[in-house]
Amino acid sequence: MEEIEVVVAHGERATLRVGDVFLKVDVDQTRTDVEVEAMAMVPIPTPEVLWRKPPVLALAALPGTALGRLGEPSTASSAAWAAAGAAARLLHDAPLPPWPGRSLDQIASRLDGECAWLVTNGVLSADLVTRNRRVAEAALRPWTPVFMHGDLQVSHVFVDGDEITGVIDWSEAAQGDALYDLAILTLGHEEHLGDVVAGYGTHVDLDVIRAWWSLRSLLAIRWLIENGFDPSLPGCEFDVLRARM
Structure with a gap:
C-alpha cells in the first residue's frame, strides 16, 4: 500500500504525494x-x-529531483x-x-506595510529593514x-543530470518582471547566479536581481511565520x- 507524504501544508493549501501522484488541495480555485x-x-x-475535482488537482510526478532547496547547498x-x-x-x-x-503601486504599497510590520513587531531590526528597503527600490x-x-x-525546478525535466507550481503565473523570476530562482543561491544568467543568454541587471532578493524576502517573512515556517x-x-x- 502506498504511503501518503505531506509535501507542504498550511491554512490556504496542501500538497500530498501518493506514489507517483501529487494531490494539490487549494481553498482558492482561481489559483488552480x-x-x-x-x-x-x-x-x-x-x-x-x-x-481535477475541486478543490483537488491531481498531477503526475516529474522525473528527476529538485534543482535545490532554500537553506541547503545545491548538488546540481x-x-x-x-x-x-x-x-x-x-x-x-x-x-x-x-x-x-501585480502593479508597481500594489507591490510598493505592500512593501511599505510589511516593513512597518517587521519593525513594529520586533521581528527584524529597523536598520536591517531600512537597508533592505533601500536596496529593494531598484x-x-x-x-x-x-x-x-x-x-x-529552486525547489520548483526539476532536473535529471544536466537537463530540465519540468517546472511545478504555476498558481502565481502572470504578466510580470523577468528579473523577478531569475531572482526567486537564485534566492539563497547567489553562487549560481552567474550560471543562471549564462543560460538565460542575454544581459540582465544584477542590481535589480539583488533588489528583488531583498524585496521578496521582506514581503515573505510575515506569511512564513504565520503559516508555521x-x-x-x-x-x-x-x-x-x-x-x-
Missing part, C-alpha cells in the same frame, strides 16, 4: 485555474494534469543551473498570459512584462537580508 491554464500555455515541461551541476536559466528565457519569450500581474521600476512563473523557487533558518530569508548589509 491559473495553474492549469498556465501549464497548458508554456513552452517548457510541466507536470501532466491527471484529473553548473550546467543544470544554466539549463534552468535557459528554461526561464523560453518562458519569458512566450506570448503573454491574458491575465495581468526593483520598483517600469519593466516590459513577460510570461512570469511568479514563484520560480521559519525564515530565520540558515540560508533562508533572514540570512538573505543580512547579506545585503
Whole structure:
C-alpha cells in the first residue's frame, strides 16, 4: 500500500504525494485555474494534469529531483543551473498570459506595510529593514512584462543530470518582471547566479536581481511565520537580508 507524504501544508493549501501522484488541495480555485491554464500555455515541461475535482488537482510526478532547496547547498551541476536559466528565457519569450500581474503601486504599497510590520513587531531590526528597503527600490521600476512563473523557487525546478525535466507550481503565473523570476530562482543561491544568467543568454541587471532578493524576502517573512515556517533558518530569508548589509 502506498504511503501518503505531506509535501507542504498550511491554512490556504496542501500538497500530498501518493506514489507517483501529487494531490494539490487549494481553498482558492482561481489559483488552480491559473495553474492549469498556465501549464497548458508554456513552452517548457510541466507536470501532466491527471484529473481535477475541486478543490483537488491531481498531477503526475516529474522525473528527476529538485534543482535545490532554500537553506541547503545545491548538488546540481553548473550546467543544470544554466539549463534552468535557459528554461526561464523560453518562458519569458512566450506570448503573454491574458491575465495581468501585480502593479508597481500594489507591490510598493505592500512593501511599505510589511516593513512597518517587521519593525513594529520586533521581528527584524529597523536598520536591517531600512537597508533592505533601500536596496529593494531598484526593483520598483517600469519593466516590459513577460510570461512570469511568479514563484520560480529552486525547489520548483526539476532536473535529471544536466537537463530540465519540468517546472511545478504555476498558481502565481502572470504578466510580470523577468528579473523577478531569475531572482526567486537564485534566492539563497547567489553562487549560481552567474550560471543562471549564462543560460538565460542575454544581459540582465544584477542590481535589480539583488533588489528583488531583498524585496521578496521582506514581503515573505510575515506569511512564513504565520503559516508555521521559519525564515530565520540558515540560508533562508533572514540570512538573505543580512547579506545585503
